[in-house]
């Protein structure tokens with residue numbers, strides 16, 4: 001779209017017209033959603049495979065529309081990234097997760113680390129580090145109770161800058177996980193150069209591990225690689241006992257998926273936290 005005088009737009013084609021208008025509508029809806037506090041975090045349990053105990057929670061954003069409809073992130077995160085609104089939304093996610101951790105702590109519930117997803121756009125400068133630092137300070141939550149999940153593509157954007165960013169996060173005492181491992185285009189040397197504590201195997205590899213020899217080999221290899229680098233491995237999208245058995249046999253550390261629990265609203269996570277209290 002080309003901007004004309006008077007703030008109106010011209011479009012090259014009717015399709016473009018519809019597309020651009022939808023996008024603008026989505027952007028203003030997202031901006032309003034942030035203002036009106038329509039986002040919420042759900043938390044998915046992460047289970048230590050050996051002991052069966054809860055060892056973490058991944059925070060996953062949802063958009064609760066005024067009419068009650070719950071919208072999944074795949075439907076709005078891409079638009080938030082394109083429009084730059086992901087920065088404001090991402091800051092909210094970090095603040096909300098640390099506030100929730102503080103609320104659970106004040107209720108005397110066993111603390112487990114919360115993992116939050118961070119987009120590449122949030123990593124284009126050091127602001128996210130300031131957000132993390134001040135969210136920890138304001139909430140009084142220990143840095144070890146927060147983890148950052150980044151995808152490989154993030155790391156590839158600008159390796160030097162991301163190295164600096166991850167070092168700063170590491171210095172805060174906050175762990176970094178590589179998300180969707182194997183789906184991006186990372187060089188394995190990134191794993192060596194960056195302070196990364198955890199690899200998350202994408203659910204697309206986990207889905208067929210018991211039937212597809214290639215997927216099984218990739219998962220086995222990823223676990224071995226991670227362990228030889230001193231990292232913890234989380235398998236995403238674990239849905240069946242057979243998948244869990246395979247992962248246990250190959251010494252995967254942590255399972256996350258529908259077999260244990262879907263992502264839950266904060267008040268439903270309380271049961272998990274109470275159950276895992278010593």
Ligand code: C2E
Nearest residue numbers: 060061072073074077093117118119237238239257258263
């Ligand atoms: P992800 O980080 O790879 O998160 C895992 C996704 O798998 C989640 O989808 C989760 O609900 C889903 N899942 C969990 N267990 C299973 C299972 O057993 N089987 C299958 N098939 N799926 C399972 P969700 O919540 O819709 O999130 C989708 C993606 O949106 C996330 O993928 C992440 O990339 C992004 N996202 C979510 N929350 C945030 C956020 O706060 N900030 C940013 N930047 N991105 C987010």
Ligand code: CA
Nearest residue numbers: 058117149179
């Ligand atoms: Ca994730």
Ligand code: CA
Nearest residue numbers: 180202203236
């Ligand atoms: Ca994934």
Ligand code: CA
Nearest residue numbers: 117151179180
């Ligand atoms: Ca992802």
